[in-house]
Amino acid sequence: MNTDKILELLMYTVPSIVTGGVAYYLFNSYFKDQQHTRRWLLQKENQKQALPLRLQAYERMALFLERINPAKLLIRVAPLGTNKEDYQNLIIRHIDQEFEHNLTQQVYITDECWTMIITAKNTIIQNIRKATADESVKSADELREKILSNLLQDDVATNVALAFLKSEVSEILG
Numbered sequence: 001m002n003t004d005k006i007l008e009l010l011m012y013t014v015p016s017i018v019t020g021g022v023a024y025y026l027f028n029s030y031f032k033d034q035q036h037t038r039r040w041l042l043q044k045e046n047q048k049q050a051l052p053l054r055l056q057a058y059e060r061m062a063l064f065l066e067r068i069n070p071a072k073l074l075i076r077v078a079p080l081g082t083n084k085e086d087y088q089n090l091i092i093r094h095i096d097q098e099f100e101h102n103l104t105q106q107v108y109i110t111d112e113c114w115t116m117i118i119t120a121k122n123t124i125i126q127n128i129r130k131a132t133a134d135e136s137v138k139s140a141d142e143l144r145e146k147i148l149s150n151l152l153q154d155d156v157a158t159n160v161a162l163a164f165l166k167s168e169v170s171e172i173l174g
Helices: 001-067 070-076 084-101 105-108 113-135 138-151 155-174
Strands: none
Touching: 001 070, 001 084, 001 105, 001 113, 001 138, 001 155, 070 084, 070 138, 084 113, 084 138, 084 155, 113 155, 138 155
């Protein structure tokens, strides 16, 4: 009689355990799926809010590259005197101020694009210093002419960086 009670107990217990296990598995799968869906919706909403910020950052960096393009920079920033070193320092100071003003935009753009922008900035500054070091350049006006003539010979670093920036924006927009 003791074995009959044990068998009867097992007959009730085994189906309950199997049903409980199946229910646990189904509920667990359902909740994981719901959590995955919520996470996906949240990520989609974040992307929707972040996209305008990213595009604005790319716009500001495009403006930065345009503003430090030597052809435009030299027109906007006229020499205050005739000393070429003073004019070099003035131009470089303008470039650095523009850069510092847009420094926070690196948060929204890719590392590759940021590296291209920094490279363009440093190349422009290096070219300005190289033109200033030329012994044939005696005054600020001659420095302007030298920098502009160098632009005709070389591919401007800002144009290369701007092309890279535009390609990234087109990738973002699909």
